[in-house]
Amino acid sequence: xxxxLWGMPGTMGMSFGSFxxxxxxxxxxxxxSSVAPLATLYERTVTSQRGxxxxxxxxxxxxxxxxxxxxxxxxxxxxxxxxADRATLAQWVAVVCFVAAGLYQLTPLKMRxxxxxxxxxxxxxxxxxxxxxxxxxxxxxHHGLFCLGCCWALMLLMVAFGVMNMAAMVGLAxxxxxxxxxxxxxxxxxxxxxxxxxxxVAIIFDPSVAPGLDPDAVMNMDMDMDMDTDMDMDMDMDMDMDTDMDMDMDMDxxxxxx
Numbered sequence: 143x144x145x146x147l148w149g150m151p152g153t154m155g156m157s158f159g160s161f162x163x164x165x166x167x168x169x170x171x172x173x174x175s176s177v178a179p180l181a182t183l184y185e186r187t188v189t190s191q192r193g194x195x196x197x198x199x200x201x202x203x204x205x206x207x208x209x210x211x212x213x214x215x216x217x218x219x220x221x222x223x224x225x226a227d228r229a230t231l232a233q234w235v236a237v238v239c240f241v242a243a244g245l246y247q248l249t250p251l252k253m254r255x256x257x258x259x260x261x262x263x264x265x266x267x268x269x270x271x272x273x274x275x276x277x278x279x280x281x282x283x284h285h286g287l288f289c290l291g292c293c294w295a296l297m298l299l300m301v302a303f304g305v306m307n308m309a310a311m312v313g314l315a316x317x318x319x320x321x322x323x324x325x326x327x328x329x330x331x332x333x334x335x336x337x338x339x340x341x342x343v344a345i346i347f348d349p350s351v352a353p354g355l356d357p358d359a360v361m362n363m364d365m366d367m368d369m370d371t372d373m374d375m376d377m378d379m380d381m382d383m384d385t386d387m388d389m390d391m392d393m394d395x396x397x398x399x400x
Contacts, residue, residue, distance in 0.1 A: 158215055164306070165211035169205050171317040176204050176322055177282075177287045179261040185279070187270055195278045202282020206290060210297070218305040233345060236302040236352035240342035246295035247335025253293035257329060258285075259322050293318055299338070302345070302352035 156164070181199065188195050221235060246252055258265060262285065293375040298316050303310035317334055321327045345352045 161218075162208070162213050163212040165214055166204060166208035168306075168311055169207040169210070171204070172311055172318065173207055173286075173289060173293075175315070175319040176259055176293075177285065179259075179322075180266065180285050184209050184269070187266070192327075196350065198267040198276075198278035199282040202279035202284075203289075204282075205279070206283045206286025210290065214300070214305050217301055223300055229349070233349045235353070236345050236349070237342045239298050239302045240316060240338045240352075241346065243295040243298050244335040244338030244342065247331050247338065252292065252295070252331065253328060255288050255327060256321060258288045259292050260327060291319075296334075304353050 172369065177200070182198055185192065185196060219232045221232065265285065265288070269277075269284070272278075272280050274280075296317065299314065300307065300310060321334070324330060341351065
């Protein structure tokens with residue numbers, strides 16, 4: 143299994159700054175389809191300084207989602223260690239994550255937030271009333287928070303899949319896009335909730351379907367990192383030997399000249 147694609151427990155040794163940048167970029171890519179309907183409508187209301195104002199809208203939206211990276215970093219570190227040291231507890235945390243996500247998908251609050259993201263026209267009228275130099279950023283943040291309310295439970299699954307699991311992110315981005323753009327999106331959201339609960343049951347029997355909290359995945363990642371370290375050390379030793387040989391040859395050449 144390619145750990146770089148399918149399972150990445152913990153923070154992968156990344157610093158907080160690097161993790162936050164990477165998380166923000168991935169959230170921006172994942173949620174692009176969510177902001178598109180509002181951005182299209184918002185653009186029609188902007189008659190001057192369109193570039194800077196639309197950029198400010200996007201910045202506000204990204205700020206709302208990027209701020210979740212702080213929580214993600216802490217969660218990744220805590221649960222990554224848990225997967226390595228307390229396998230049974232980690233397994234049940236994964237089960238709880240999927241059950242919570244599945245149940246939330248069926249709630250009226252989920253449907254309200256989803257309705258906002260699917261039909262943002264009513265909120266656009268509210269945003270037009272914003273005043274001041276930060277009005278566009280405020281609109282972006284407000285819309286981002288509604289999308290966060292819609293999708294936080296799906297993002298919770300990243301704890302179980304691994305917060306930097308690229309395959310899971312692509313899959314969840316597809317789910318989010320279908321929820322928000324398909325005419326049967328609300329029914330699809332409920333179906334996803336049912337699938338999440340079924341997945342929770344599957345984790346009880348096979349922890350590997352939640353690679354972010356699977357101790358075997360953590361062990362494999364640690365082994366890969368150890369192998370990379372050993373290879374780097376071997377390369378350094380080879381370079382040192384080559385340098386020594388070159389120095390010996392230079393000395394022999396000098397002695398021959400004398």
